[in-house]
Amino acid sequence: MSTSAFTTAIAQARDLLRWHSPLRTELWAARLTASLEQDQVAAFLRELAENGSTEARLTLAALAAVNPSPSPSGAGPSAETAAAEETAPSSEAYVRAAEGLVDTLPQWVSRMGRVTCEGAWYGKADPYGEQTLAVLSFRYENGKEPHILVVGIDQPNGGLAVDAVVEEVKFLDDLGLDAAEPGVIGGRILDAIELGDRIMGAAVADTLAEVRPLAIARARTVPGLVRGPGDDTAARFDDLPDLPGAREAFEKLVEFIGDRPLWWSPSRVSQFLTSWLPREAIMSDEAIAAMPEVARAWSRFLGDQPAVLREIDEDAPRLPALMADDSLAGLAKRIARNRL
Incomplete structure (x- = not known):
């Protein structure tokens, strides 16, 4: 007797055969992937293969499209993700189950997964950059169904992916993001998803799981992927105050913000x-005195948020006294100071 998942998939695949939409079908397959428990996958794929109907073959082909083997660009999973997937269904299982099936299906099915990346964008999702957005745009090789992948990346918790959506390209108009290198953004998306996979109990949107397989598949198609890319925001900052100690102060600010400068x-x-x-921090008196203006200049560079400037005005007057209070120094600072 057919499983409930099988019966539902066949009914939905029958509708998709009428739409002739690679994108709609891939999104459906990503949701289907997310709905399958690990111990269900092998039996589900076997049931589809044994059925052999057009709907079953479309389901297998769509699952393979959103769970592909590592791309020729070499953008396979990192060592951490490979280790995490040792007990999870391998993408190879989906690919093997669909071998030879695409040629038995309508021509539009062959376009699934065959996309070209046309651009990338990155920037803040909110005024304070507590979440950033990484965006890639794609179009199928026949030029149809342009779409964007948008991944929300949490900053306070280390840069993990917390949400993802696939939208029409016009959705990009309302985001106010800066253009970026596709390889960098593709790598950033993969890194963010992998980080989330390694953190148990991370708070993420329910929709992330449903888009995750397609997000990974899309990111892996981007040529020239850069894994672990840095963020050049600080390098583009060119409004340092003309004050003694400003450069030293800015170096400490950069050390603090690390790889999450937004x-x-x-x-x-x-x-x-x-x-x-x-x-x-061990700083000269000049750098301590310059720090409030450096922090204000950096704040203006990131959007001139009034609440941020008010916080600087409130906290900056206390800085000299705090820096002079040896009881606040951490162990590393005390050791470094003793070596001077």
């Missing part, structure tokens, strides 16, 4: 000025 909220500013600097 995240600059009132709470992060306060943490920097009242906690991190007194605990971690």
Whole structure:
């Protein structure tokens, strides 16, 4: 007797055969992948293969399209993800189950997964950059069904993917993002998804799981992927105040923001000025005096948010006293100071 998942998939595949839409079918296959429990996959694929109907063959081909083997560009999973997938259904299982089936299906089916990346964008999803958006745009090889993949990346929790959607290209108009290198953004998306896979209990949107297989498949098609890419936001900052110690102060700010420079909220500013600097930083008096203006200049560069500037105004006057309080220094700072 057919399983419930099988019966539902066949009915939905029958509708998709009438739509002739590679994109609609891939999105459906991604949701189907997310709905299958690990121990269901082998039996589900076997039931589809044994059925052999057009609907079953379309289901197998669509699952293979959104669960492909690593692309020729070499953008396979990282060592961490490969280890995590040792007990999970392999993409090879989906690919093997669909071998030779595409040629038995309508011609439009062959276009699934065969896309060209046409652009990339990156930037803040909110005024304080607590979440960033990584966007890739694609079009099928026949030029039809242009679409964008948008992945939300959480900054306070280390840069993990927390949501993903596939939308029409016009959706990009409302995001206000900067153009970026596709290889960098593709790598950033894969890194963010893999980080989320390694963190148990991470708070993510329910929709992420349904888009995740397609997001990975799309990102892997991007040529020239850069894994672990840096963020050049700080390197593009060119409005350093003309003050003694400003360069030294900015170097400490860059050390603090690390690889998440767009995240600059009132709470992060306060943490920097009242906690991190007194605990971690050894600075000259000139740099301490220049730091408030450096922080303001950096804030203007990131969008000039009034709440951020107010936080600087509130916390900056305390900085000299905090830096002079030896009881606030962390162990690394105390050791480094003793070596001077």
